[in-house]
Amino acid sequence: MAEKYKVLYYVNQFFGQIGGEDKAGIEPMYKEETVGPALGFNGLISEEGEVIGTIICGDNYFNENKEEAMKFILDIVKKTNPDIVVTGPAFNAGRYGMACGEIAKAIVEQLNIPAVTGMYVENPGVDVCKGQVIIASTSDSAAGMRKALPVMANIVKKIVKGEELGLPEEEGYIPQGKRLTVFSDKRGSQRAVEMLLARLNDEPFETELPMPVFDKVNPAEAIKDLSKATIALVTSGGIVPKGNPDRIQSASAQKWGKYDVSEKDALGADYCTIHGGYDPVYANELPDRVAPLDMLKQYEKDGVIGKVYEYFYTTTGTGTSVGNAMKFGKEIGKELKEAGVDGVILTST
Amino acid sequence: MLVSHPLGASIRMLFSPYRSIIVGEKVEEIDVFSVEIIENSIISYKKHMEVRNADWDNKEDYQLIDNELLESTLKSLNSNSCESCI
Amino acid sequence: MKLELRRIHIKDIQFGDKLAVENGVLTVNKEDLIEKLKEDERIKDIKVDIARPGEKVRIIPVKDVIEPRVKIEGAGNGFPGASTKIAQLGDGKVNVLYGAAVVTVGDIVGFQEGVVDMWGEGAKWTPFSKTYNLVVDITPVEGLDPHTHEATVRLAGLKAAEFIGEAGRKVEPDEVLTYEMESNALETKKYPDLPKVLYVEMLISQGLLHDGYIYGVNSQLILPTLIHPNEELDGAVISGNCVAACDKITTYQHQNNSVILDLYAQHGKTINFLGVILTPELTTLEGKFRTCDYTAKLCKTLGADGVIVSEEGYGNPDSDLVMICKRLENAGIKTALITDECSGRDGMSQPLTDTASEAVAVVSTGNVSHVVTLPPADKVIGNAESIATLAGGWDGALLEDGTLMCELNAVIGATSEIGYHNCTVKLY
Numbered sequence: 001m002a003e004k005y006k007v008l009y010y011v012n013q014f015f016g017q018i019g020g021e022d023k024a025g026i027e028p029m030y031k032e033e034t035v036g037p038a039l040g041f042n043g044l045i046s047e048e049g050e051v052i053g054t055i056i057c058g059d060n061y062f063n064e065n066k067e068e069a070m071k072f073i074l075d076i077v078k079k080t081n082p083d084i085v086v087t088g089p090a091f092n093a094g095r096y097g098m099a100c101g102e103i104a105k106a107i108v109e110q111l112n113i114p115a116v117t118g119m120y121v122e123n124p125g126v127d128v129c130k131g132q133v134i135i136a137s138t139s140d141s142a143a144g145m146r147k148a149l150p151v152m153a154n155i156v157k158k159i160v161k162g163e164e165l166g167l168p169e170e171e172g173y174i175p176q177g178k179r180l181t182v183f184s185d186k187r188g189s190q191r192a193v194e195m196l197l198a199r200l201n202d203e204p205f206e207t208e209l210p211m212p213v214f215d216k217v218n219p220a221e222a223i224k225d226l227s228k229a230t231i232a233l234v235t236s237g238g239i240v241p242k243g244n245p246d247r248i249q250s251a252s253a254q255k256w257g258k259y260d261v262s263e264k265d266a267l268g269a270d271y272c273t274i275h276g277g278y279d280p281v282y283a284n285e286l287p288d289r290v291a292p293l294d295m296l297k298q299y300e301k302d303g304v305i306g307k308v309y310e311y312f313y314t315t316t317g318t319g320t321s322v323g324n325a326m327k328f329g330k331e332i333g334k335e336l337k338e339a340g341v342d343g344v345i346l347t348s349t
Numbered sequence: 350m351l352v353s354h355p356l357g358a359s360i361r362m363l364f365s366p367y368r369s370i371i372v373g374e375k376v377e378e379i380d381v382f383s384v385e386i387i388e389n390s391i392i393s394y395k396k397h398m399e400v401r402n403a404d405w406d407n408k409e410d411y412q413l414i415d416n417e418l419l420e421s422t423l424k425s426l427n428s429n430s431c432e433s434c435i
Numbered sequence: 436m437k438l439e440l441r442r443i444h445i446k447d448i449q450f451g452d453k454l455a456v457e458n459g460v461l462t463v464n465k466e467d468l469i470e471k472l473k474e475d476e477r478i479k480d481i482k483v484d485i486a487r488p489g490e491k492v493r494i495i496p497v498k499d500v501i502e503p504r505v506k507i508e509g510a511g512n513g514f515p516g517a518s519t520k521i522a523q524l525g526d527g528k529v530n531v532l533y534g535a536a537v538v539t540v541g542d543i544v545g546f547q548e549g550v551v552d553m554w555g556e557g558a559k560w561t562p563f564s565k566t567y568n569l570v571v572d573i574t575p576v577e578g579l580d581p582h583t584h585e586a587t588v589r590l591a592g593l594k595a596a597e598f599i600g601e602a603g604r605k606v607e608p609d610e611v612l613t614y615e616m617e618s619n620a621l622e623t624k625k626y627p628d629l630p631k632v633l634y635v636e637m638l639i640s641q642g643l644l645h646d647g648y649i650y651g652v653n654s655q656l657i658l659p660t661l662i663h664p665n666e667e668l669d670g671a672v673i674s675g676n677c678v679a680a681c682d683k684i685t686t687y688q689h690q691n692n693s694v695i696l697d698l699y700a701q702h703g704k705t706i707n708f709l710g711v712i713l714t715p716e717l718t719t720l721e722g723k724f725r726t727c728d729y730t731a732k733l734c735k736t737l738g739a740d741g742v743i744v745s746e747e748g749y750g751n752p753d754s755d756l757v758m759i760c761k762r763l764e765n766a767g768i769k770t771a772l773i774t775d776e777c778s779g780r781d782g783m784s785q786p787l788t789d790t791a792s793e794a795v796a797v798v799s800t801g802n803v804s805h806v807v808t809l810p811p812a813d814k815v816i817g818n819a820e821s822i823a824t825l826a827g828g829w830d831g832a833l834l835e836d837g838t839l840m841c842e843l844n845a846v847i848g849a850t851s852e853i854g855y856h857n858c859t860v861k862l863y
Binding site for chain 1: 769778787791797855
């Protein structure tokens with residue numbers, strides 16, 4: 001009987017049955033068993049393949065200690081030498097998705113081993129790895145596990161056998177964004193005539209070239225007299241008071257923070273950056289480089305603006321889902337509007 | 350204010366080391382349409398030329414055609430009474 | 436107007452004593468053709484060759500492709516306004532040497548590209564690997580200015596097609612296609628409930644090597660113009676476009692415009708085909724605004740319910756395509772656009788230069804940057820050195836054994852934006 005192909009599995013602390021949020025900081029570990037979804041997955045491929053082990057790592061640990069976590073994981077991959085690696089599925093969990101995506105991508109790029117994962121289409125982890133990794137399209141919650149695993153298993157089987165994957169809609173994965181020129185059975189003009197007829201008859205049709213959709217926001221009216229205006233400072237650059245008292249995440253933020261800066265002339269030494277998406281050296285030296293409270297306060301002194309709003313709002317932009325970003329924007333916006341703020345300086349990185 | 354489009358009308362012309370663009374006199378307000386065209390053209394150009402070299406082997410021919418296209422454009426501007434006011 | 440296109444199916448071409456078509460075999464007297472073409476004193480030398488489907492032959496660089504025909508009834512043999520006396524086209528009977536093509540070769544500038552491979556991988560990507568090609572290689576006299584050079588080569592191709600077409604004058608056709616359409620008013624009376632559809636055909640109109648001609652008038656000089664589909668099918672529109680091999684509309688493709696043919700097939704059944712609007716693609720922004728406004732206005736004035744818009748070229752014409760689409764959609768006219776795209780070698784880049792959320796129905800005729808590997812040919816008709824230009828730009832594209840890797844944009848007709856060929860793009 002032919003040897004079974006080897007699958008290495010990765011899950012976070014929750015699916016690895018270690019614990020919940022409280023255990024999100026645990027270091028990575030390797031178990032030569034099938035844990036959590038790996039068990040179900042193993043059953044689905046058992047005819048020709050087997051899961052040789054499960055790597056488990058805390059989502060917070062991974063996002064905050066990326067180098068160490070990656071080294072541990074890649075070492076395990078090198079040692080166990082699987083034919084393919086499976087991570088997740090992460091559904092819509094942002095930090096888990098980022099971890100699944102980055103791990104899968106690193107394995108593909110550095111070790112030349114294929115990887116498959118599963119995510120909800122809005123998970124920020126999708127953009128991290130979709131070019132290199134096949135991401136099965138899942139629902140937005142763990143309730144979709146039963147449907148997700150067979151889709152992932154099917155994709156894994158094809159990749160391991162060297163079979164070409166069909167279209168994303170056929171195989172159930174999120175489009176990688178590759179536009180491939182192929183032959184159609186009808187010439188272009190015929191397809192155009194049919195498309196127009198469908199439109200004229202109010203029938204469904206599918207465009208061959210989807211246009212990018214941009215979220216258009218109407219700008220507010222210009223401030224008539226800046227010298228009387230109250231300006232608030234908001235940032236997605238992850239600038240927080242030293243110690244990060246509210247535990248804002250360094251990636252895939254789940255919350256925003258609000259801090260009293262009425263007595264300060266600058267953010268200065270009391271603040272630092274926890275943003276995981278840029279080199280922190282210069283921001284830590286002088287956080288005002290990212291969120292220029294110092295300049296705003298100077299403008300206030302010079303009478304250029306009326307007043308700097310007493311609260312400074314902050315969160316982390318990198319890997320944060322569009323859904324969360326919209327939520328934060330609405331919440332912060334509501335507070336600022338109620339406080340009578342006239343304008344906002346919003347910095348990003 | 351942009352008068353003629355920065356890009357050529359075909360892929361081949363993107364490989365040309367030469368492309369003459371006509372701009373109008375400086376205006377006070379920013380013309381959003383011009384800015385969009387310029388930005389999109391730069392993106393489009395980079396997308397192609399990042400992976401290949403400009404075709405210097407045929408540079409004299411490209412010079413010729415660029416000159417011809419420029420002359421055609423200038424002629425069309427002169428013959429349109431309004432455009433010559435720009 | 437009523438036009439009969441009478442197709443004589445050509446199964447082979449050969450050289451011989453007398454110009455004739457017998458049992459589908461076209462015989463050409465090489466010397467007679469050369470003598471005829473050399474009547475133009477600007478021509479120094481002509482070489483004529485034959486390339487058949489399946490032969491390991493490569494033709495490069497292709498300037499234009501023209502279908503040989505002869506008008507046996509009605510005005511306007513040849514290409515009125517361009518190569519013959521002006522006449523009203525669109526009515527009458529035309530015998531067509533269907534399956535044959537005159538391919539002109541001869542670069543006016545060194546960077547001209549356009550390859551037709553008659554076999555193998557390359558053959559899949561061009562419609563002209565399936566035609567029996569009479570290749571005419573034109574060398575003009577020295578010292579011609581570039582405009583005259585281009586005009587000379589252009590004219591020679593048209594004359595060759597006219598000369599060869601004569602072979603079909605007395606031959607019984609294998610099939611007859613009739614294209615008949617009266618005035619818009621009469622057609623609307625006949626089909627009051629059918630949606631009215633116009634075809635907007637965009638033409639590159641920017642200068643030397645970037646020209647189109649309508650009854651011999653350079654399209655750079657025109658306002659968008661309404662033309663009867665029969666006129667284009669009868670030879671009113673010819674190509675002066677020698678760049679953009681993949682999406683330039685060759686004269687052959689004007690004579691056999693696939694959008695016109697496919698819309699005509701639906702006329703009286705699912706649509707009321709109102710006609711064709713020829714729209715020049717100009718370089719200046721003012722010019723673009725003018726032509727796009729004018730085109731949309733023509734569509735509105737004619738009462739179109741739906742419009743198919745085809746582009747020619749890639750780059751600045753994308754702006755025109757999008758501008759026309761926006762104006763039509765905002766006027767409540769439904770559009771379907773046909774364009775090629777440039778998604779990069781890996782297919783991961785943004786496909787179009789300009790975008791518009793109104794362009795909800797777009798047919799993509801292929802990624803111009805798609806790389807194909809062409810095996811070495813046994814015979815090259817034209818200029819073998821141009822092969823290096825095709826593969827040009829990146830190392831390793833031309834191998835020692837002659838295998839070359841080039842982008843689709845170098846293959847004639849590969850991503851035809853009038854939808855002549857059958858490429859499409861899928862998202863993976």
